Amino acid sequence: MNRRDFLRMNTSGSSFRARSPQDWDDTLGVTAGLEERPGQLTRADALHLLRRFTLAPTHDLLAEIEGKTAQEAVELLLGPVYDPELNPEPLPEPPGPWVDSTEEDPLEADLITRNQIEKRWENQHDMLRQWWVERMHAETLPAREKLTLFWSGHFTTEFTFDDVYSVPQLLYRQNQMLRSYRQGDLKQFVEQVTLDGAMLAYLGGELNVAGNPNENYARELFELFTTGLGWYSEAEVQASARVLTGWKASKYNSAPAPRGMYKSYFIPEDHDIGAKELLGGIIAARDEDFNTEVLVRRDEIRGMIELIFALERNDGREHAVARFIGEKLYHYFIYSKPVAPPEDFMLQLQQRFIDNNYNMRAVLGAILRSAHFYEPAVRGVQIKTPAEFMVGFARQMGASPATVATAMAQVEQDLFDPRDVSGWDGYRAWISTKTYPLRAAFTRELIRAIPDAQLVDWARRFTGFDDAYLLTAAVEEFLLPRPVSTERHDAYVDALLTGETRDYEWPEIIGGTDPGSAALRLRSLLTAISRAPDFHLC
């Protein structure tokens, strides 16, 4: 066999980009598929589900889902079913009245005015990301915000790009839109994203006009948002850019706002009315009389989305969008290593997309109820994202999230402002010699800052809290994804019983009226656990 042949054997149809290659062709070795996981969730199962589907386990949620079936637990965590158009989900209160404030176009203004506007925007971006962190922290069903975060990293926009800014008011509206559609119909979702104001501004849509197409959005729509590489030609990117001509968002008080401030609108004369041939279909040329917002949106935008969702090959064995989004979900919820998930699982998942007509709640639920998800090999293999590591830990400990948004930005998850249009790389990219010390410092500071009494109350919620050995084991189970060795357990008990404390003295310390003494020892335990590599895993 020559090299060409053995390389061919190992190639895959998937186009996911791999950036951290070590041991890259190993998978989890799990054979269980998408079939329902039977029976009630044990405490370990419930903790696993909370680690992956929410930001981190908390006492409250653990108490709610332990002993339920996977079906019941997942439904509970997803919350009630809404329809973004008929029965919309109530949205969180905005971060402040500034979300309706307006500015003139800073690029048209003099330099001093421009600086002032951009200063306000920077400030608003800070408020916006802190607002979102607080939503994640306070949300009673945090799986929903974890989904918002998933989509935010998928349908990406950046606050800072080139030398300009995304308007924070548009980013706020986009973020709320993600909430409305996060569990819904993916085709509707893509349509919303395509005409979203922040997106039109970010990927050149507002400058994409008949005769002078700007193909930035069209390319990313395929490559990053729906199909991935390998499903379309350069000519189809150019044809899609023409389909997308003619849309703008009003974002400055110095510019027209025919549909109101911060709304998208259609400009017929900027739309390319010629025929477009793409993805095995033709979007017909239109008469000027039919060049209207409603008709173009229906025939061209939706028409193109239908063509994208219809892409398939190998006699239907591969459906572009179901594959691409399914793989992303697998990496987000099961194992983020950038390799192709098990083929059998992906085939089953793809079928779920199709059977449910791309309803995301159905697809997500299927993953999190699956036998595959609960396999032992799946547990603890996921590297915590900054959101899981920081917001999650603050939630678990009942600690304030006041510094979290800034800390997350330092470890490279700057909400509303990922590094580039591909979103966050994830997996091992989260852990480097740069980020690791900062993650450690964050944890140390958070543990230090929790008030004594609160820390003791937290510990007293564990069954057997007045037994040093049982408490240590319970905290390990709560904070680490897999059981630890006897040696480590003994070392953690020693950490709790710091300062020559005897095990028989612990009940008196934790039960006493002075929380300082117990808190000192609890901090010692938490610090020891937080230094372990598996504290970064979930």
Next chain:
Amino acid sequence: MKRRDFLKYTAAASAVAAGAAQGFRLGGLPVYAQSPPMLGGNVLESDKILIIVQLFGGNDGLNTIVPLNDDNYHNLRPTIRVRPEDNPAQIAGSEAYFHPALVDSFDGGFLKLHDEGRLAVIQGIGYEHPNLSHFRSTDIWLSGYNPRDEDIFSDPQVRLLDGWVGRFFAHSIPTFPSDLPSYPLAIQIGGQLSLMLQSDAGDAGIAITDPERFFSQDGGLSADEAALPGVDAYEKEYNYILQVAQASDRYKDEVKAAYEGGKTTIQYGEGLPQQFGTVARMISGGLGTKVYLLRMGGFDNHVNQAFEGQTGFHPALLQQLSMGISQFMADAVNQGFADRVVGMTVTEFGRRPRENGSRGTDHGTTSVQFVFGERVRAGLYGDNPDLARFLKDSDRNSNLDYQNDYRRVYAEILEVLFGAEKADVEAILGKQFVHMGILDPAISSVDNPFVNQFSGAALRLSPNPSAGNVSAAFELKRPAMVDISLYSIKGVHEMRIRHGMFNRGVHSVHFNAPNGGVWLCVLEAEGRQIAEKLVVLR
């Protein structure tokens, strides 16, 4: 054998002697399944340093090195063109001009660097079957593999999992990755560790963003745990995190000592220049690190790339680039390490010749590359592109053809700067590439110690043009190891004609060119190359 194993063997050093290695046949050349250890000298004993500046987003080559006297350029770019009155600087003896921002930066900028013999400019750098995705094309550049090289990878979707620098270290250091020096082999300023620095055997570098912060971190970041023995995903992720924690501890002192002991003699500017200042300080302080990777984003200028008079975003980026390199070279000369350093820019692609309707440019193919350093042979390599065809309607969205395969420069750096042999290059890059002569003064027969001029050429091809049946004649001054190979005009190895010891005197070898077209026939005697163009008419 699986691809992974192939990469492992070609990347990691092996104890098998060169003569005993088994070879796959690839394009007529043996590719070692178990590569011999580095044939060149040990990189750890070299004091040479490579600096790579990554320009993310796709730098617009046409507005970097400007074909000012070509009317087609001005017609294709009515709003963003560089005009004569913007004062671009002509590169002596050519029709190419430096963008004014490259010159108006620090002490004459690129023009002075070039005129003083420290800057080479390569036009038309790229690769076969260009990909217009930022991410895919970046991976191709950083990995040093073009997955569309048909005789290397058959599948365009094949994942690119490691980088050429990572593979170089893994290949050239026999103990990699278990026994490494006390300094990081490579340092990346900012961000998550690049694909370029990864290898199948492990990472070959660290990322630091803020040196002060990296140095001030507390010690004892890594837990006392040992690596877990298993090989499942959980153990691998656990061990990865443990290894980063230990690296954070280990390299801190060494890097800090160099940084604090080092100095700069230049007041560096903001942005990229500041990154260069950090590098200069670490080199000055005696850090042994061999490769530095700097990164600069913002080149994806679909919108408002430049305004009249060449103000705007892209000119500002060029100015920063020129300032960074110029300041660094001045500092290096002052401090006496200029002859140890070679630097180069890389960018994933250039931009479309025709501007889009948004005062910007869409994704294109080839771009320009800069190589700088004391030992660089300054000059312009490659020609201004032929732009006439892009004015035709059928070609309005077409892209430039490339002139030089991007790995020619990599190969030359590996061989000339770091002393690798041809077989090492082949193990690292999968192929051989003919030098451009940027570092290597040997693409001429002048002063060649082995090859005589005779009949007006050092390598005489006849007939030329030919129908394919060619004889190559040359005269040796003394016995030498000679390799005669045919390369594509872009510099990629096509076939080996002869290889072996030749006596002094006149020799003639006969061969059949595989296809019609223009080829480079390269005679290499004891590491010195002589190239002649061969035209084959078929």
